[in-house]
Amino acid sequence: MMISDGTVIKIKDTSPPGHIRTPKYIRGKIGVVERCVGVFENPEQLAYALNANSYSLYRVRFKMTDLWSDYLKDSDDTLDAEVFEHWIEEI
Amino acid sequence: MPHDHHDHDHLSPSGHPYRQDNDEPLTYWQLMEISVRELMIEKGKFSAPEINQQIDLMDSRSPADGATVVARAWMDxxxxxxxxxxxxxxxxxxxFEIGPMHLVVVENTPKIHNLIVCTLCSCYPRNLLGLPPDWYKTKEYRSRAVKEPRTVLTEFGVSLPESTVVRVHDSTADMRYLVLPLRPESTAEMSEVELRKLVSRDSMIGTGVIQEI
Amino acid sequence: MEKIKNPEQRWHDMGGFPAGQIDKAQHDFAIWEKRVDALLSLSTKKKLFTVDGLRRALEDMGADAFEKMTYYERWIAAINQNLIESGIYSIEELGNKMAEVKKRGETYGAAQEGKS
Incomplete structure (x- = not known):
């Protein structure tokens, strides 16, 4: 799976226990792929000294007003976070 | 070159002596540090000079490194x-050795202001700025920078017009971030060496801007 | 007993948590803290464990440790956790070493003497 820049995507809304690098505040939120930054080993496996799968890592841009209901109204401010492909749902 | 002068008269990068920890009662965690270090040396995993060299390497890194990169980018x-x-x-x-971590440089413009944070831990562009300031690792900065960045910026003395777009970057995985601050218009005649001195640590994290001179 | 407010957002996943004013006080790092930092850098450089292993151990130490231990106290605890798990030394070896080091003196300076 290769997602091209500018694609509108959704972050999976799930919260399994353990070491996760997808912060809660972006889970279930809609964002836009800003760019793919390469392929990296999955931290969810590295954290437990397991052999890790390699996954594409994307910088995803969110509108602040989509993340926080009480954010400055009509603001164009954004939040970028790095998200691994297995946390991304195409919509 | 190996040396072992890491005692209490050694000066920190800020020019201050290290905290006088050598003469205070040994804590449990300091006892653990000594023990782990000695075990690792005995097991042949690290050598004592290697540990000192690693400390020297980290000490040699400071915001002046980031400033060198920024000044070059302004000139070239x-x-x-x-x-x-x-x-x-x-x-x-x-x-400048960036190592296995990748570096994303984000550019401030008259219309865009970037701010760096790590909400999950304390990821920081150490290779260009040295060790992070204490506030960068606090719950307060980590919690609020992604939700109310404009209020956080105000606390750092940065007031932006509402028309400036704020872009916050949460270092959640393998990227590290550096802000390329806006070059003040009044510096047009300055040399690259002079420009380096203007570039503050906070301006490269986004919690500061460089004032007109 | 205080209940965990929201198990879906773990304590370290702080983005958006309510929090007060940022304290900008700064301290210079003590030599023992720099040594902890160096132990981590060398461990990951030599692939003894990963920075994700460090973070996992820190996260599992819980919010209480974040409030009550300093940054590098948490780090040495998490580095040790990973090294024990990797099998490089055992808890027994560490215990013996800690007893030996403790006997050398009552200050950090005295206890670390002669070895580093």
Missing amino acids: PDFKKRLLENGASAAEELD
Whole structure:
């Protein structure tokens, strides 16, 4: 799976226990792929000294007003976070 | 060159003596540090000089390194282009080792202000700025920078017009971030060496801006 | 007993948590803290464990440790956790070493003497 820049995507809304690098505040939120930054080993496996799968890592841009209901109204401010492909749902 | 002068008269990068910890009662965690270090040396995993060299390497890194990169980018449009495309390889042109972490440089413009945070831990562009300031690792900064960045910026003395777009970058995985601050218009005549001195640590994290002179 | 407010957002996943004013006080790092930092850098450089292993151990130490231990106290605890798990030394070896080091003196300076 290769997602091209500018694609509108959704972050999976799930919260399994353990070491996760997808912060809660972006889970279930809609964002836009800003760019793919390469392929990296999955931290969810590295954290437990397991052999890790390699996954594409994307910088995803969110509108602040989509993340926080009480954010400055009509603001164009954004939040970028790095998200691994297995946390991304195409919509 | 190995040496072992890491005692209490050694000066920190800020020019201050290290905290006088050597003469205070040994804590449990200090006892653990000594024990782990000695076990690792006995097991042949690390050598004592190697540990001192690693400390020297970290001590040698400071915001002056980031400032060197920024000043070059201000002076050399081609370098700036390469820096924004691939931060790590551009920084390596200036002999700064970025290591396994990748560097994303984000550019401030009159219309865009960037701010760096790590909400999950304390990821920081150590290779270009040295160790992070204490506030960068606090719950207060980590919690609020992504939700109310404008209020956080005000606390740091940065007031932006509402028309400026704020872009916050949460270092959640393998990227590290550096802000390329806006060059003050009044510095047009300054040399690259003079420019370096203007570039503050906070301006490269985004919690500061560089004032007109 | 205080209940965990929201198990879906773990304590370290702080983005958006309510929090007060940022304290900008700064301290210079003590030599023992720099040594902890160096132990981590060398461990990951030599692939003894990963920075994700460090973070996992820190996260599992819980919010209480974040409030009550300093940054590098948490780090040495998490580095040790990973090194024990990797099998490089055992808890027994560490215990013996800690007893030996403790006997050398009552200050950090005295206890670390002669070895580093």
